[in-house]
Amino acid sequence: MTRAWAWLVALALAGWASPGGLPPAAEGARILGVFGHIGKSHWDVFEPLMQELARRGHQVTVVSHFPQAAPRANYTDVSLKGSLTDFSPVGQIDVTEMKVDNMWDVYNEHLLLSQLAVTGCEVAFAHPDVQRLLRSNETFDLLITELFTTDCYVAFAHHYNIPSIGLSSCMMMPWAYERFGNPQNPAYIPDLFHAHGMQMSFWERWQNSWKILLDNLAYEYLYHRPSEQVVRRYFKDLPPLKEIARNVSMMFVNTHVSLSHARPYVPAVLEVGGIHLPQRKPLPKDVKEFLDGAGEEGVVYFNMGSMIRATSMAPEKRRAFLEAFGRMGQRVLWKWEEADMPGQTPNVKTSRWLPQFDILNHPKVKVYIGHGGLLGSTEAAHAGVPMVAIPIFGDQRANVQNLLQAGMALKLDYHDVTADSVLAALKEVLQNPKYREGARRVSEAFRDRPVGPLDAAVFWTEYVLRHNGAPFLRNAVAADLAWYQRWLLDVVAASAAAFVLAVLALRALAARLLPHGPIAHKLKGE
Numbered sequence: 001m002t003r004a005w006a007w008l009v010a011l012a013l014a015g016w017a018s019p020g021g022l023p024p025a026a027e028g029a030r031i032l033g034v035f036g037h038i039g040k041s042h043w044d045v046f047e048p049l050m051q052e053l054a055r056r057g058h059q060v061t062v063v064s065h066f067p068q069a070a071p072r073a074n075y076t077d078v079s080l081k082g083s084l085t086d087f088s089p090v091g092q093i094d095v096t097e098m099k100v101d102n103m104w105d106v107y108n109e110h111l112l113l114s115q116l117a118v119t120g121c122e123v124a125f126a127h128p129d130v131q132r133l134l135r136s137n138e139t140f141d142l143l144i145t146e147l148f149t150t151d152c153y154v155a156f157a158h159h160y161n162i163p164s165i166g167l168s169s170c171m172m173m174p175w176a177y178e179r180f181g182n183p184q185n186p187a188y189i190p191d192l193f194h195a196h197g198m199q200m201s202f203w204e205r206w207q208n209s210w211k212i213l214l215d216n217l218a219y220e221y222l223y224h225r226p227s228e229q230v231v232r233r234y235f236k237d238l239p240p241l242k243e244i245a246r247n248v249s250m251m252f253v254n255t256h257v258s259l260s261h262a263r264p265y266v267p268a269v270l271e272v273g274g275i276h277l278p279q280r281k282p283l284p285k286d287v288k289e290f291l292d293g294a295g296e297e298g299v300v301y302f303n304m305g306s307m308i309r310a311t312s313m314a315p316e317k318r319r320a321f322l323e324a325f326g327r328m329g330q331r332v333l334w335k336w337e338e339a340d341m342p343g344q345t346p347n348v349k350t351s352r353w354l355p356q357f358d359i360l361n362h363p364k365v366k367v368y369i370g371h372g373g374l375l376g377s378t379e380a381a382h383a384g385v386p387m388v389a390i391p392i393f394g395d396q397r398a399n400v401q402n403l404l405q406a407g408m409a410l411k412l413d414y415h416d417v418t419a420d421s422v423l424a425a426l427k428e429v430l431q432n433p434k435y436r437e438g439a440r441r442v443s444e445a446f447r448d449r450p451v452g453p454l455d456a457a458v459f460w461t462e463y464v465l466r467h468n469g470a471p472f473l474r475n476a477v478a479a480d481l482a483w484y485q486r487w488l489l490d491v492v493a494a495s496a497a498a499f500v501l502a503v504l505a506l507r508a509l510a511a512r513l514l515p516h517g518p519i520a521h522k523l524k525g526e
């Protein structure tokens, strides 16, 4: 907080000291937020920004599946809640059905995610309250929307003729780079859906290049074109969605360099990792007693996230975890959605819901077994707790790769879960100091910033408002190049052609000059 104040004072002084002062503050702007994706963990990243903008005096209208529990000043909900009921099974995932870490599963995920994206667009635009909003005389100054699996919601930016900002609750999607002219060099930028680290062998770079290309093709045919068809039914004379999407002013990405590693971002891309971190609250009494009462050896915290039902785990996997925990001195706190657990050992406590961030910050928590979701990983990074990570789907593979590279986690394949492998992994992370050391290093780098992620996001939101969309932030030149120009394929082809021509010319010349050529024959008097 003190940092944020220091920064605000510095900003005010800079504005006062510069000859023209700052442009007028973007006060009381009318901001429209549109979030059609139904994943709660995504909304957890967007909600703090929308709330904070309202708190700072902007008039905020939010179309989403997650209306505020109680009315909030300057904040109007257009609730889509209950409109995507057909997809409720997607809300929770059965671990036993996931074939973990298989390349072809990524394409099954594309099928599922694209269906969800396109249905989400359809449901949002067809919603009577959204139609009422569109037909009203209401005007806005800025659109904030999620930039994830569909561009259909940027149609609002065109409809109201306003600039827009994209938010991403995960790392940048493979199809989000091009529009900002952001480098996406497959030599060192691993595809989000696959678990390559940044350092890749020749074979990995080969795979990564093709995976980025395939993911972009999947986006075009599974996500983009069907979204475009939906939007055309609701807006007349709309330019192609891609053209509107290329005008998105900025993108706020839920990562931080301490965890996602240095990579090139154009000024339009802002890392706001940690923006979702909640205010610390006192722990519930039973949890506090369980943690406080643990001995020196501490507590293992086990949570596979909100999307994966822990209870759907195959019985032999559950028994494997329990057997490993039974052989350990630590207490174990396990997120488990049912009242009791068959075979539960005395050192295990289960609960349907656990205040994860407060638990991770408890000094007795020594290791976190998790699926490598970005929010949980970020919370572990902030708290400096090392992990045993068991990635299941989506961006988890890539997040876990980042945790490994940062030296704060050990990866365990879900397939390989046995009592022995769980015990070995936990022992290694608990006993080898390098993991705790790595987590501490990441934690210190993660927290040390000139300004907190929420303040930064608000500053840049108002910056976009003040500068009419600030189109200069994106690399328009790169974004407007054709793909073969961007990859210099025309230059390589022309150089190769010039080389071939030069070789042919030299050969022809040599044929004339050298022993068997006509000159040689003449010289010999033939």
Ligand SMILES: *[C@@H]1O[C@H](CO)[C@@H](O)[C@H](O)[C@H]1NC(C)=O
Binding pocket: 028, 054, 055, 056, 057, 058, 059, 073, 074
């Ligand atoms: C709502 O916005 C107005 C300015 O538009 C501001 O004065 C007021 O403080 C805001 N209310 C709250 C509760 O933040």
Ligand SMILES: *[C@@H]1O[C@H](CO)[C@@H](O)[C@H](O)[C@H]1NC(C)=O
Binding pocket: 137, 138
């Ligand atoms: C918008 O419509 C409402 C009634 O629906 C009216 O009270 C208001 O004055 C109108 N505002 C503008 C700017 O036309």
Ligand SMILES: *[C@@H]1O[C@H](CO)[C@@H](O)[C@H](O)[C@H]1NC(C)=O
Binding pocket: 158, 239, 243, 244, 247, 471
């Ligand atoms: C994109 O922005 C430019 C410059 O502001 C504008 O001329 C153009 O019409 C916009 N394109 C779309 C499709 O909104």
